[in-house]
Amino acid sequence: MQEWWEGIPHFQAQRARAVAGDHVGLYSGLGIQTRACYSVRKQPWVERGSTDSPGMPSIFSYLSAEVDWCEGNFEHSRSIAEYYNTISNVSFFIISPVLLYLNNQYVQEHRKPVYYLSGMLLLVGIFSVYFHMTLSYVGQLLDELSILWTLAISYTFWFPKNRFPKFIKNRTQFRWLVAIITAVITLLSFIKPSVNAYLLNSFAFYLLYMIWSFLRKCEDGRVHRLAAAMVVWWALAIGCWITDKWFCGFCQRINFCYFHSFWHILIAISLLYCCPLFIYFYVLYEMPSFQPQIQYWPCDSWVVALPYLALRKTHKQC
């Protein structure tokens, strides 16, 4: 009897290679690559002399993912495929409590959104650890889907009302729309998970466009400084992501295959800037009893400091 995942094109292609007896192809189909930064290692179950058939890898098995980042596999550990790509996810575990701590004034007013976001960032970290540790198909899906769901949850809380599509009347309807679109993308992800990464990055470009259009109407220098810092961190992050994904040959020549690890750290830092920025505009437009202000920890005047949102009660005049 066929397993349900055997209908997925990625696994059909692997089966075709396996049936053709293409052993080199089988390993490359499983994600093992033979470039200089990679040490060619068999999967642990092969090394342990397991009698499992290599004909159809399980969706949970090591190296069954569609993608394999530039860092060499199993170079530092027998059980962790990409060691530095795995441990660099610690950044997601750090930013979660930092966001809660720094923006505690907003958290006092609206607990739920920031708790949800922090919880989702922890989940992103956990799934990314699992993915880079195993490079499994399920790991890849969970890694990408958790980012999609985090974005979706953030949209439902903070997406500005004046940007809702014309046919949407209120935030409840908008939440339904986001839920339906997210469910559709989640299902489509099973067909070609690697397309997801590009789709997710295009959301970042849309966020940038939205921020740019807000900034045109905003004269607060602190907000402009925050946006500029966020763009710099994000540009560095996406530069690392692209370098690792498209220029692995170059990375091998310079003998530095760790750009994806830097991506994890830099995108986490850019989120520390991105979240207070979006919440600033949310408070400005949708919480009229408060005046938002961007401040920096530990000190406003430091060149590198962490931004947070301070709220002041507005005194309504009659």
Ligand SMILES: CCCCCCCC/C=C\CCCCCCCC(=O)N[C@@H](CO)[C@H](O)/C=C/CCCCCCCCCCCCC
């Ligand atoms: C109104 C909206 C408010 C915006 C709030 C922002 C919510 C944050 C949402 C998601 C967190 C992203 C975490 C990234 C995790 C990276 C894990 C990873 O490395 N995955 C790769 C495989 O290992 C995968 O290839 C990466 C795919 C691309 C992910 C792109 C995520 C973009 C998220 C947007 C971040 C905004 C930053 C600044 C925007 C200008």
Ligand SMILES: [Ca+2]
């Ligand atoms: Ca790799």
Ligand SMILES: [Zn+2]
């Ligand atoms: Zn990653």
